[in-house]
Amino acid sequence: MKELLLIAVGSALVNNVVLSQFLGICPFLGVSKNVKTAAGMGGAVVFVITIASFVASVIYKFILVPTGFEYLQTIVFILVIAALVQFVEMFLKKSMPPLYNALGVYLPLITTNCAVLGVALTNVQKSYSVLESVVNGIAVAVGFLIAIVLMAGIREKTEHNDIPKAFQGTPIVLVTAGLMAIAFFGFSGLI
Amino acid sequence: MVNKYMERLYNGLIKENPTFVLMLGMCPTLAVTTSAINGVGMGLSTTVVLVLSNMLISMLRKIIPNSVRVPAFIVVVASFVTIVQFLMEGFVPSLYDSLGIYIPLIVVNCIILGRAESYASKNPVLLSIMDGIGMGLGFTVGLTAIGFVRELIGAGTVFGFHVMPNAYEPLTIFILAPGAFFVLAMLTALQNVFKNKAQAKQRAAAAAGCVSGAGCENCKSRETCGGKMVFSELVSDAKHDAKNGVQKDTKNEAEGGEVK
Numbered sequence: 001m002k003e004l005l006l007i008a009v010g011s012a013l014v015n016n017v018v019l020s021q022f023l024g025i026c027p028f029l030g031v032s033k034n035v036k037t038a039a040g041m042g043g044a045v046v047f048v049i050t051i052a053s054f055v056a057s058v059i060y061k062f063i064l065v066p067t068g069f070e071y072l073q074t075i076v077f078i079l080v081i082a083a084l085v086q087f088v089e090m091f092l093k094k095s096m097p098p099l100y101n102a103l104g105v106y107l108p109l110i111t112t113n114c115a116v117l118g119v120a121l122t123n124v125q126k127s128y129s130v131l132e133s134v135v136n137g138i139a140v141a142v143g144f145l146i147a148i149v150l151m152a153g154i155r156e157k158t159e160h161n162d163i164p165k166a167f168q169g170t171p172i173v174l175v176t177a178g179l180m181a182i183a184f185f186g187f188s189g190l191i
Numbered sequence: 192m193v194n195k196y197m198e199r200l201y202n203g204l205i206k207e208n209p210t211f212v213l214m215l216g217m218c219p220t221l222a223v224t225t226s227a228i229n230g231v232g233m234g235l236s237t238t239v240v241l242v243l244s245n246m247l248i249s250m251l252r253k254i255i256p257n258s259v260r261v262p263a264f265i266v267v268v269a270s271f272v273t274i275v276q277f278l279m280e281g282f283v284p285s286l287y288d289s290l291g292i293y294i295p296l297i298v299v300n301c302i303i304l305g306r307a308e309s310y311a312s313k314n315p316v317l318l319s320i321m322d323g324i325g326m327g328l329g330f331t332v333g334l335t336a337i338g339f340v341r342e343l344i345g346a347g348t349v350f351g352f353h354v355m356p357n358a359y360e361p362l363t364i365f366i367l368a369p370g371a372f373f374v375l376a377m378l379t380a381l382q383n384v385f386k387n388k389a390q391a392k393q394r395a396a397a398a399a400g401c402v403s404g405a406g407c408e409n410c411k412s413r414e415t416c417g418g419k420m421v422f423s424e425l426v427s428d429a430k431h432d433a434k435n436g437v438q439k440d441t442k443n444e445a446e447g448g449e450v451k
Contacts, residue, residue, distance in 0.1 A: 019368060020368045021222070022217075022218050022219075022221040022222035022368070022371065023218055023222075023296075024218070025217040025218050025221060026217060026218070026301070029217070071273065071277070072273070073295075074269050074272055074273050074276070074295045074298055075266060075269040075270060075273060078265055078269050078298050078299070079262070079265065079266070079269075082262060082265065113299075114218050114296050114299040114300075117295070117296060117298065117299055118292060118296060121292055121295055121296070122292060125292065165383070165387060166380045166381070166383045166384045166387065167376075167380050167383070168383070169379075169383065170214070170376075170379050171376045171377075171379045171380040171383065172376070174372045174373070174375050174376035174379065175372065175373065175376045177372045178369040178370070178371075178372030178373045178376065179369070181367075181368045181369040181372060182364075182369045185367075185369075
C-alpha cells in the first residue's frame with residue numbers, strides 16, 4: 001500500500017509528466033486556452049491512460065514476455081494505443097453519449113500524445129506489476145490534468161494583461177510553464 | 192535536377208525548420224536539450240529514422256491502401272525506431288542512457304508522421320530521402336542550438352569543454368526543467384520580434400504606396416519609404432518562390448499519378 005502511495009505522489013506531483021518529464025507538451029500548449037476545454041482534455045487523458053496502461057502491461061506480462069518478443073514492445077504498444085483510442089471512441093459514442101459529447105473531440109488527439117506511450121514504456125522499464133502500472137497510469141494522468149487546468153486558469157487571467165508585443169502568444173505561455181515548473185520543484189521534498 | 196533536391200534541403204533547414212518555424216516535436220526539443228551533445232544525438236537519431244521511414248513509405252506509397260495508411264506508417268516508423276534503439280544501446284551506451292525513454296518516443300514525434308503523410312506518401316523515393324535529410328538536419332540544428340544555449344548558461348561548458356571563465360557561477364536552473372521553457376520562450380519571442388518587424392515594414396511600405404516598386408524615384412513619399420522598396424521586392428520574390436514551390440509539389444504528385 002505504501003509503495004502504491006509513493007508511486008502515486010511521485011508520478012502526479014514530484015515528477016509531473018508535463019512540467020518535469022516534458023511529455024504531452026502539444027496538448028498542454030494547444031488546448032489550454034480556457035479551463036473548461038482543458039478539463040475536458042485532462043479527463044479524456046485520464047480515461048485513456050488508465051485503460052492503456054492496464055492493457056499494455058497485461059499484454060507485456062502475459063503475451064510478450066512468455067513468447068520472448070519483448071523487443072517488439074514499442075511497435076505493439078503504439079498499435080494497442082491507437083486501436084484502444086478508436087475502440088474507446090466507438091464505445092463511448094454508443095453507450096455513453098453524454099460522456100462522448102464532453103470528451104469526443106479530444107479523443108483522436110490522444111493517440112499522438114506521447115504521455116500515453118511514455119507511461120506504457122516507463123511501466124515496463126521500472127518493471128511495475130499490473131496493479132502498480134495502473135496506479136502509475138492514473139497518477140501520471142492526474143498530474144497532467146492538474147497541470148493543464150492550472151495552466152488554463154492562468155492563461156484566462158493573463159489574456160487581459162499588458163504583455164510585451166514580442167511575448168504575446170506562445171512565448172508568454174512557455175514562460176508561465178517555466179514558472180509553474182519551478183513551483184512544482186517545491187513538491188520534491190515529499191518523497 | 193540538382194536544384195530540386197537542394198531545394199528540399201533548404202526547405203527543411205531554413206524555410207520550414209521543424210523546431211523554429213513549424214514548432215513540431217516539442218517534447219524531445221524541451222526534454223533532451225540539457226546539453227549540446229544530447230541535442231546532436233537526439234537530432235541525428237531522429238534524422239536516421241526520418242530518412243529511412245521516408246524512403247520506405249515512398250517506395251510503398253502505391254502498395255499501401257489509402258484507408259489503412261496511418262497505421263501502416265506507424266508500424267514502419269516504430270520498426271525503424273526499434274532498430275535505431277538497439278543500435279544505440281549497443282554502440283553508444285552513454286548517449287543511450289542520457290536520452291533514455293525519449294528514443295522509443297521518437298515514434299510519436301509528429302515531424303516523422305507529418306512528413307510521411309504530407310510528403311513521402313506522394314513523392315518519388317530520392318526526393319523523399321532528401322526531404323528526410325533536410326527536415327532531420329533542421330531538427331538537429333534546432334536541438335543543438337537550444338542545447339548549446341542551455342549548456343553554456345547552465346553549466347558553463349560547450350560540448351563538455353569549459354569555455355566560461357572560472358569566476359562564472361553557472362545558473363543551474365537552465366539545465367533543469369524550467370530552463371527549457373525559458374530558453375524556448377526567449378527564442379520564440381525573438382522570432383516574433385522579427386516577424387512583427389517584417390509585418391510593420393510591409394505595412395509601412397504599403398501605406399507609402401511603394402509596394403508596386405516601379406517609379407519609386409518620383410514617389411512623393413520617398414522619404415518615409417526610403418529603401419523599403421527593396422524590401423517589398425524581396426517580399427514579392429518570396430511570395431513568388433512560395434507559389435513556385437507549391438506548383439512543384441503538385442507537379443510531383445501529378446507525375447506520381449501518371450506512373451501509376
